[in-house]
Every structure is written in C-alpha cells, then in structure tokens.
Amino acid sequence: MERSPGVFAPQWRLTSIGIALAISLFAFEGIAVATAMPSAVRDLDGLAFFGWPYSAFLVMNLVGLGVAGQWCDRVGPRRPLLTGIAVFTAGLLLAGTAGHMAVFVLGRGTQGIGVGLASIAVFQLVATAYPPRLRPRALAIISAAYVLPALVGPVISGTITAHAGWRWVFLGLVPLVVAGGLTLLPALRTAPTPDRAPGDRSRKPLFALLAGIGVVALQSGGNAVVAGRTVLAVPLLAAGLLALGAGLRELLPRGSTRLRRGVPAVVAVRGLLAGAFYAVESVVPLTLVTLHGYGTVASGLPLLAGAVGWWAGAQAQGRITTVTRSSLLRHGLIALVCCFVGMAALCLPGAPGWPVYLLWIVGGLGMGVCVPTTGVLVLDQSAENETGTNSSALQISDVTAAGLGTSGAGVLVGATAAGGLGFGAAMTVLGIIATAVCATAAAGTSRTAPLKERAAVG
Known part of the structure; x- marks a missing residue:
C-alpha cells in the first residue's frame, strides 16, 4: 500500500x-x-x-x-x-x-x-x-x-x-x-477568503478585556486574603467573579458550562485540563525544593521530562487512527488523573521525591495527546465561517483557565507562607483538586464528538 x-x-x-x-x-x-x-x-x-x-x-x-x-x-x-x-x-x-x-x-x-x-x-x-x-x-x-x-x-x-x-x-x-x-x-496567498459579509462586528474584544481584568482581580483578591486584608479582598474577589463571568459568557459557546455536545463541550474540557495542569506544574519545582530538599537544577528537571512527554504524546496522537478523537481525549485525561493522584501522594509525610520525574512524563504525555486532539475536534465540527470563532473560544478557555489555575496555586503557596496551612497539606489538596477536575473532564469526553461518531474508525 x-x-x-x-x-x-x-x-x-x-x-x-x-x-x-x-x-x-x-x-x-x-x-x-x-x-x-x-x-x-x-x-x-x-x-x-x-x-x-x-x-x-x-x-x-x-x-x-x-x-x-x-x-x-x-x-x-x-x-x-x-x-x-x-x-x-x-x-x-x-x-x-x-x-x-x-x-x-x-x-x-x-x-x-x-x-x-x-x-x-x-x-x-x-x-x-x-x-x-x-x-x-x-x-x-x-x-x-x-x-x-x-x-x-x-x-x-x-x-x-x-x-x-x-x-x-x-x-x-x-x-x-x-x-x-x-x-x-x-x-x-492561496488561503481562501470566507464568503461572509464584512459588516459583522462584535464587542468580543471588550468582553475579552473584561475577562482578563477579572482574572487579575481574582488573583489580587486571593493574595489579599492570604495577607489578611479582608476589607480589600472581598470587593476584589466579587468584582473579579462578576467581570470574569460576564466576559466568558460572551466569549465561550453557549452551553459550555453544561458541556453541551459538540464544540461547547470541547471548549469546556480544554479549560478544565489546562487549569489543572498548569496549576500543578507551577509548584512542581517548589515542592521538590521545600518537601524533598532537591537543588535548583534537580527540581527543574521534571518540567524537562514533562516537555519530552508532551512531544511524544503530540506525535502519537497524530498517527493514531484506530480510535475516535473523543476516546483519545479520554485516554489523555486518564493519564493526567494518574499523574495528579501520584503528585498528591508524593506530598504526604515520608513520601520520596524521585517518582515525580516519571509522573511528570505521564502528565506531559497526557497534555500532548489532549491539546492537539481538542484542536482537531473543534476544527472538524466547525463550519468554514466558524473556525476562527471556535478556535478563539478554545484558546480563550485555555488561557483563562491556566491563569486561574496558576493564581489559585499561588494563593495556596501564599497561605503556607503565612502559616495558615502546612506546605505538604496544601500541595496534597492541590493534587486532589486537579485530579477531580480532570476526572470530571474525562467523564464529559463522550460529549465532545458529534452524535454520529462511532466508537472506532478504520
């Protein structure tokens, strides 16, 4: 052949x-x-x-x-x-x-x-x-x-x-x-020009600005909570939630919060996995230094291992044709769940630090499978004049969730510095939350494909 x-x-x-x-x-x-x-x-x-x-x-x-x-x-x-x-x-x-x-x-x-x-x-x-x-x-x-x-x-x-x-x-x-x-x-030069009236203008840039301001306000509010500045924290958190909610309502496809079948579910799953992954990734080196006494170079090597795993996962998903895209997405999310369960366990008293290198390869592999797969699912389910809008929603979900995840992880770290929570306990909680988020996303992968998609393709 x-x-x-x-x-x-x-x-x-x-x-x-x-x-x-x-x-x-x-x-x-x-x-x-x-x-x-x-x-x-x-x-x-x-x-x-x-x-x-x-x-x-x-x-x-x-x-x-x-x-x-x-x-x-x-x-x-x-x-x-x-x-x-x-x-x-x-x-x-x-x-x-x-x-x-x-x-x-x-x-x-x-x-x-x-x-x-x-x-x-x-x-x-x-x-x-x-x-x-x-x-x-x-x-x-x-x-x-x-x-x-x-x-x-x-x-x-x-x-x-x-x-x-x-x-x-x-x-x-x-x-x-x-x-x-x-x-x-x-x-x-050869890219086709869509047949669409040029007069269709929207206010999405303004809502995107509003969502971005909401993320920054929530981060500032969380830091204010950790610092004990409740008077400042409450209005910041309230304003951040309102701004973020109002912005995302206009930026994401309708039904995203309910994982409505098709593009809305894909966009929601992408946000869930991005938020969980980047939250945990942001504290991996700090965890190895603080809990396991690793040096600067050794604590950063898991991120290198994760990058290699990401590359391998991305290459693998481009060549796999024996399962549907939604099934492939589920397998990637299961890999992330396994990674986060392991990360939570490594933060318990007496746990060794070396398994993080293997776990982060698994996590990177999961992301390498999931990220391009969500892109393929969106492109395959978008009409010619919707690819830009739907791709924009996918990226906005990713960037916003990543910002929220890293901010949330930062607030947890700040709480440990303030003495309100032990570092190991805080990182265990973070791992459990990330596990629950990715498990929820994995449960919703059946809704990321069209109704007519079969369980396997030849």
Whole structure:
C-alpha cells in the first residue's frame, strides 16, 4: 500500500516550517521573559511592578484572541496572521528598547495582542491549508513547537541575558519572527477568503478585556486574603467573579458550562485540563525544593521530562487512527488523573521525591495527546465561517483557565507562607483538586464528538 504524503511533503513543507518557526518564537518569548525579568526590572527600577508585565500579557492576549476569532472568519487567516506578527514584533521592539518600566509593560501587552491574533490565524491556516486527515499531524507540529523552547529556552535566554544583556532576549527575536512570517506567505496567498459579509462586528474584544481584568482581580483578591486584608479582598474577589463571568459568557459557546455536545463541550474540557495542569506544574519545582530538599537544577528537571512527554504524546496522537478523537481525549485525561493522584501522594509525610520525574512524563504525555486532539475536534465540527470563532473560544478557555489555575496555586503557596496551612497539606489538596477536575473532564469526553461518531474508525 502506497504511503500517503505527510505534512512535510513538498506542497505543505514551507507552511509546516513557517508554523513551527512562528509558534516556537512565541513560546520562546514566553519562557525567556521569566529569565530576563529580574535583570529588566532592576535596570528599569521597576521591582514594585514586577507582576505587571505578566498581567499585561495575559489581559491583552485575551483581547487579541477575542479580536482574531471573527476577524479570521470574515477575511481568512492572512491579514490577522501578518498583523499579529507585526504587532508582536512591535512589542519586542518596545520591550527591548524600554527606558522606563511603563514602556516595558506596554511592550509586553503589545506582545500579548500579537500572539493572540497570530495563534488563532495559525489554527485557521491549519484548517484551510491541510486536508482533514493531516490536521492531527499539523496540530502536532504546533505542540512540538511549544515543547522545543521549554527544552532550550531557559539556557539560551540565560546565556543571552548574562553575556549580551536582557534587551537582546527581545530584540534578537525580531529578525527570526520576520523570517517566519515570510515563510508563511506562499500559503497565505492561496488561503481562501470566507464568503461572509464584512459588516459583522462584535464587542468580543471588550468582553475579552473584561475577562482578563477579572482574572487579575481574582488573583489580587486571593493574595489579599492570604495577607489578611479582608476589607480589600472581598470587593476584589466579587468584582473579579462578576467581570470574569460576564466576559466568558460572551466569549465561550453557549452551553459550555453544561458541556453541551459538540464544540461547547470541547471548549469546556480544554479549560478544565489546562487549569489543572498548569496549576500543578507551577509548584512542581517548589515542592521538590521545600518537601524533598532537591537543588535548583534537580527540581527543574521534571518540567524537562514533562516537555519530552508532551512531544511524544503530540506525535502519537497524530498517527493514531484506530480510535475516535473523543476516546483519545479520554485516554489523555486518564493519564493526567494518574499523574495528579501520584503528585498528591508524593506530598504526604515520608513520601520520596524521585517518582515525580516519571509522573511528570505521564502528565506531559497526557497534555500532548489532549491539546492537539481538542484542536482537531473543534476544527472538524466547525463550519468554514466558524473556525476562527471556535478556535478563539478554545484558546480563550485555555488561557483563562491556566491563569486561574496558576493564581489559585499561588494563593495556596501564599497561605503556607503565612502559616495558615502546612506546605505538604496544601500541595496534597492541590493534587486532589486537579485530579477531580480532570476526572470530571474525562467523564464529559463522550460529549465532545458529534452524535454520529462511532466508537472506532478504520
């Protein structure tokens, strides 16, 4: 039997390389900024505003995602993708040349908008440039492109910061980002333009901004609770919940909170698994240092193991054709449940620390299967003029839940620092919550596929 061409066949090679390069650079910037940030805030005398660059990126990333969805559905991926790359580049230049912390924060916010615009356009490019049978492998490229910066990003950015200065962590990416955009031009020229009236405008960017502000307010409110500032915490938490609820109501498909069959259920499951995974991931190194006495390098190695597992899972899901996508998603979530149960157990008194390396490979494997699989499920169930909107909802669910999960984990850590809760007990609670969240998502995977989907495909 003749083997069918893959995503690196001549007709798709430049597109695949361009997507991999663009996504890798977006991911590298997100990782590298953590390494460059201490030097940047010191040079800009901005230690008091250390969290603002992260918050600005999160909020404006949601705005970019909100803008991109319907824009892509109206005009196709070309203009949103090129605009996103241009805006991201402008953000790199702003951050890299900043002489004041306010300009640096503005640069990070600009980068967030650019990444939001470009990431949705890349999803739609996958839908238009590749046949349906190659979409799982094309989305595996995106997952792999996120993994590579996790493997080498901290080392490269640390070396650049130490020898050339933190500014070159941003400025050095500019020519590479431009090169990635040029590589995608051939595919963008041939991308079809949807047949949709250009007058369809929405207020989704405003609701995305509202949701982002809600996440930041909830994080601030949680920190205020830990610090014992109840008078400040109550209004912050109330305002955050109202803003987040109002924003997500307009940004996510109707029925997402009820896991309504089809795209709403996929979007909800993606949010649940992202929130659980990133919450636990954010405390893995700290847990190894605090509970098991590991050093800095050893405590960070599980994240490297998880990245390798993620890559393996992404590649595997692109080649598996013997089960349905919803079943594959369930298997990935079961892997995450096993990982989180183990993580909770390792935080009990007397438990060893070394199994975390194996557990985090399992967790990464689960994410590598789940993330591209949810993307395939959304694209396969979206009409041509809905791929942008539905992809936007999927990414918004992911980013919002990840922000909430890491914020919640941070509040738990803060509670241990304040003496209200033992660190091991807090991390055990976090593992149990993450397990319950992913188990709920696994139970809902049957609703992520159309009614007519069979239990297996040949």
